[in-house]
Amino acid sequence: MSIRENAELREEQEFIDRVHARVDVLRGVAAHGVTDALTPVGTGLQARLERDIRVAERSGLLAALDAVDGSLCFGRIDPADGAAHHIGRIGVREDDADRTPLLIDWRAPVARPFYLATGHTPMGLRRRRHIATQGRTVTELHDEILDLADHERTGFEDPNGDSVLLAALNSARTGRMGDIVRTIQAEQDTIIRAPHRGVLVVEGGPGTGKTAVALHRAAFLLYEQRELLAKRAVLIVGPNPAFLRYIEEVLPALGETGVLLATQAELFPGVHATGTDTPRAAAVKGGADMVEALALAVRDRQQLPEPGDPLIIRHDDGDLILDWEIAYEARQAARDTLLPHNLARPHFAFRIIDALTEQLTERLGADPYGGPNFLGPDDIALLAKAVAASSEVHAAIDELWPPLTPQRFLADYLAAPVYLPAEDADAIRRTSPDDPESAWTPADVPLLDEAAELLGVDDSAARARAEAVRQERIAYAQGVLELSRGSESYEFEDEESEVLAAHDIIDAERMAERQEEADHRSAAERAAGDRTWAFGHIIVDEAQDLSPMAWRLLMRRSPTRSLTLVGDPAQTSEAAGVGAWEDILRPYVGDRFEHVLLKVNYRTPAEIMELAARVVRELDPSYAPPVSVRSTGEEPWIRDAGDDLAGTVAKAAAELLPAPGQGRLAVIAPRALHEEIADALDGVTAGAEPDLTHPLVLLAPRQAKGLEFDHVLVVEPARFGASDLYVALTRATQRLGIVHRDELPQALS
Numbered sequence: 001m002s003i004r005e006n007a008e009l010r011e012e013q014e015f016i017d018r019v020h021a022r023v024d025v026l027r028g029v030a031a032h033g034v035t036d037a038l039t040p041v042g043t044g045l046q047a048r049l050e051r052d053i054r055v056a057e058r059s060g061l062l063a064a065l066d067a068v069d070g071s072l073c074f075g076r077i078d079p080a081d082g083a084a085h086h087i088g089r090i091g092v093r094e095d096d097a098d099r100t101p102l103l104i105d106w107r108a109p110v111a112r113p114f115y116l117a118t119g120h121t122p123m124g125l126r127r128r129r130h131i132a133t134q135g136r137t138v139t140e141l142h143d144e145i146l147d148l149a150d151h152e153r154t155g156f157e158d159p160n161g162d163s164v165l166l167a168a169l170n171s172a173r174t175g176r177m178g179d180i181v182r183t184i185q186a187e188q189d190t191i192i193r194a195p196h197r198g199v200l201v202v203e204g205g206p207g208t209g210k211t212a213v214a215l216h217r218a219a220f221l222l223y224e225q226r227e228l229l230a231k232r233a234v235l236i237v238g239p240n241p242a243f244l245r246y247i248e249e250v251l252p253a254l255g256e257t258g259v260l261l262a263t264q265a266e267l268f269p270g271v272h273a274t275g276t277d278t279p280r281a282a283a284v285k286g287g288a289d290m291v292e293a294l295a296l297a298v299r300d301r302q303q304l305p306e307p308g309d310p311l312i313i314r315h316d317d318g319d320l321i322l323d324w325e326i327a328y329e330a331r332q333a334a335r336d337t338l339l340p341h342n343l344a345r346p347h348f349a350f351r352i353i354d355a356l357t358e359q360l361t362e363r364l365g366a367d368p369y370g371g372p373n374f375l376g377p378d379d380i381a382l383l384a385k386a387v388a389a390s391s392e393v394h395a396a397i398d399e400l401w402p403p404l405t406p407q408r409f410l411a412d413y414l415a416a417p418v419y420l421p422a423e424d425a426d427a428i429r430r431t432s433p434d435d436p437e438s439a440w441t442p443a444d445v446p447l448l449d450e451a452a453e454l455l456g457v458d459d460s461a462a463r464a465r466a467e468a469v470r471q472e473r474i475a476y477a478q479g480v481l482e483l484s485r486g487s488e489s490y491e492f493e494d495e496e497s498e499v500l501a502a503h504d505i506i507d508a509e510r511m512a513e514r515q516e517e518a519d520h521r522s523a524a525e526r527a528a529g530d531r532t533w534a535f536g537h538i539i540v541d542e543a544q545d546l547s548p549m550a551w552r553l554l555m556r557r558s559p560t561r562s563l564t565l566v567g568d569p570a571q572t573s574e575a576a577g578v579g580a581w582e583d584i585l586r587p588y589v590g591d592r593f594e595h596v597l598l599k600v601n602y603r604t605p606a607e608i609m610e611l612a613a614r615v616v617r618e619l620d621p622s623y624a625p626p627v628s629v630r631s632t633g634e635e636p637w638i639r640d641a642g643d644d645l646a647g648t649v650a651k652a653a654a655e656l657l658p659a660p661g662q663g664r665l666a667v668i669a670p671r672a673l674h675e676e677i678a679d680a681l682d683g684v685t686a687g688a689e690p691d692l693t694h695p696l697v698l699l700a701p702r703q704a705k706g707l708e709f710d711h712v713l714v715v716e717p718a719r720f721g722a723s724d725l726y727v728a729l730t731r732a733t734q735r736l737g738i739v740h741r742d743e744l745p746q747a748l749s
């Protein structure tokens with residue numbers, strides 16, 4: 001190493017040491033801040049709320065400081081005039097009067113040329129440097145000269161300018177997605193920082209970095225709209241739990257922890273949708289026809305007695321007759337409120353009670369000679385009270401207009417689906433609705449949400465309960481204060497005592513408030529338990545697979561329509577998935593959405609991509625796959641298993657399996673073959689949520705969505721649907737093998 005190179009390395013090492021020393025101090029301050037903020041201050045609601053926010057913020061900061069430790073600083077830009085800036089995962093300032101920036105956050109406008117400058121458009125830079133570190137030690141520098149007139153050389157010049165990107169793409173996979181903050185490409189940077197506030201659709205083929213871009217966009221928005229999004233939180237929706245685990249470390253590594261990751265199945269608080277539907281059932285449940293079917297089914301739960309066959313309600317003052325007419329008018333009045341079912345119900349009940357009271361009044365107070373009714377307003381009020389208190393009256397009201405939970409209503413509906421074509425109804429009918437084994441499915445979740453909207457929550461009972469608890473607390477506090485007063489005579493005999501007793505400074509109500517549990521949860525944690533939460537921003541990955549009903553649910557969670565949708569129509573695997581973005585979005589934003597394309601494939605080498613593209617071209621000869629950024633010289637291979645499928649798979653897997661610590665191999669096979677294959681594969685991990693950090697994973701085609709591995713072995717491709725096969729063939733960063741016993745699909749033969 002030359003003297004110059006040594007000096008450069010030493011200089012960067014000194015800088016990195018300084019940044020880390022500063023972050024260590026900040027970490028200490030933040031840890032202290034959390035303890036500090038946890039000490040109660042004041043008693044009012046406002047004071048408590050502020051404290052909770054402080055705790056959440058400071059724990060967030062602490063988590064961020066802990067998470068960004070690896071490669072905290074990764075770049076440097078040297079402007080043609082002026083001092084260099086170091087770029088890092090978070091911004092760090094000096095502890096001086098001016099709070100001088102020490103490390104620039106990658107999301108700050110000053111950092112932008114790091115990603116965009118080229119020799120052609122240097123954006124005022126003369127040099128860009130990538131700094132690689134291991135722990136806190138600088139290991140490598142890569143410089144790019146951006147100003148050709150600048151003759152200064154450091155000895156670390158990178159002749160092609162893309163060695164850092166290629167090293168990242170070629171590195172062994174860990175089973176967890178990493179961030180791309182060191183090597184964001186210009187086309188990606190434009191999307192990540194897009195100023196568009198409404199709906200942004202990011203479309204791109206396999207491996208174009210859609211997921212990476214979506215996550216970095218989340219981080220960027222959290223930086224740019226910090227205050228709003230800390231309060232309203234960001235929701236990221238992914239296709240399945242394994243995928244969410246695959247991506248869950250990306251945002252924390254970028255210093256962001258306040259994000260809620262969820263699958264569609266988790267978006268109805270209190271419901272764990274672990275069941276599965278047939279593809280046909282999922283498609284029916286996801287279809288837009290369900291909107292009207294459910295609305296009509298709710299109306300059907302608002303019933304009338306048969307004409308001429310009234311409900312007879314026994315009552316102390318004589319039987320009450322609830323006939324078709326009374327019920328019809330009450331139902332009309334309740335429906336006219338346009339309120340959801342449960343909220344309109346009190347209106348229905350009120351009308352019924354009114355009509356029955358009138359009936360009693362007529363009967364009891366009628367003047368046989370046709371004069372005015374004998375009963376005065378006080379008598380009538382008493383009668384009304386008795387009718388309203390009658391449990392039998394309420395039973396009759398419940399029979400005609402039952403209070404319904406979304407779960408009860410939907411279970412009843414799925415047991416006997418109506419307002420659908422017969423074959424659709426057959427597809428979704430639940431055979432054992434009350435069987436606890438017949439679990440909710442992901443496709444039920446948007447239906448539960450729809451039902452919740454139609455039914456509304458009559459929370460008067462819950463509110464009454466909460467008030468009762470509050471009163472109990474106040475009574476308890478009163479007791480404590482009384483005790484303190486009682487003890488006064490002997491504890492504080494001295495009239496001049498400076499010591500204040502509890503009752504001098506606090507009343508019972510405030511003391512009760514103090515007892516309430518502090519809620520230190522972040523906005524994301526609160527949002528997780530609240531169906532009506534309005535998120536500040538929603539990011540949907542694999543958006544092409546969501547059904548119209550799922551879109552309705554998501555749009556309810558985003559009243560401001562601030563969404564980033566990423567997807568690839570060629571990878572649509574759900575029958576319920578909506579084909580064109582226009583169709584998905586028209587009902588919500590018309591044509592007011594931005595649509596951007598990513599065209600470079602960073603994952604799949606050209607050799608593999610060429611084979612995979614054939615699968616789509618079979619259906620759409622004009623299909624243009626994304627262009628692979630690299631080729632490896634390794635052609636994918638296809639092997640006929642003869643009559644020993646499991647044995648051939650085991651042998652092929654052994655050939656592809658990387659050495660320990662050198663990457664991951666996924667075997668992607670139809671679920672029906674898993675048992676047979678798993679028996680032949682030593683140390684394989686499989687199941688509903690396999691551990692992707694394991695060196696050898698067995699996946700069903702649908703499970704592979706969004707994931708990537710160094711090597712992939714696809715088994716029996718003829719049994720995959722076209723889009724599932726396309727997904728499976730594009731998961732490898734290095735090598736692809738195919739094993740089959742059945743005849744190969746046309747595209748591969």
Ligand SMILES: Nc1ncnc2c1ncn2[C@@H]1O[C@H](COP(=O)(O)OP(=O)(O)OP(=O)(O)O)[C@@H](O)[C@H]1O
Pocket residue numbers: 165168169178179180183184185188204205206207208209210211212213568571602603705706707708730
């Ligand atoms: N600028 C970049 N620098 C380094 N790696 C990148 C970059 N862009 C993308 N990658 C890598 O390429 C791979 C594919 O990215 P990603 O999973 O986001 O693609 P995708 O478009 O969501 O793919 P698919 O639709 O096939 O699931 C990831 O390993 C990602 O880290």
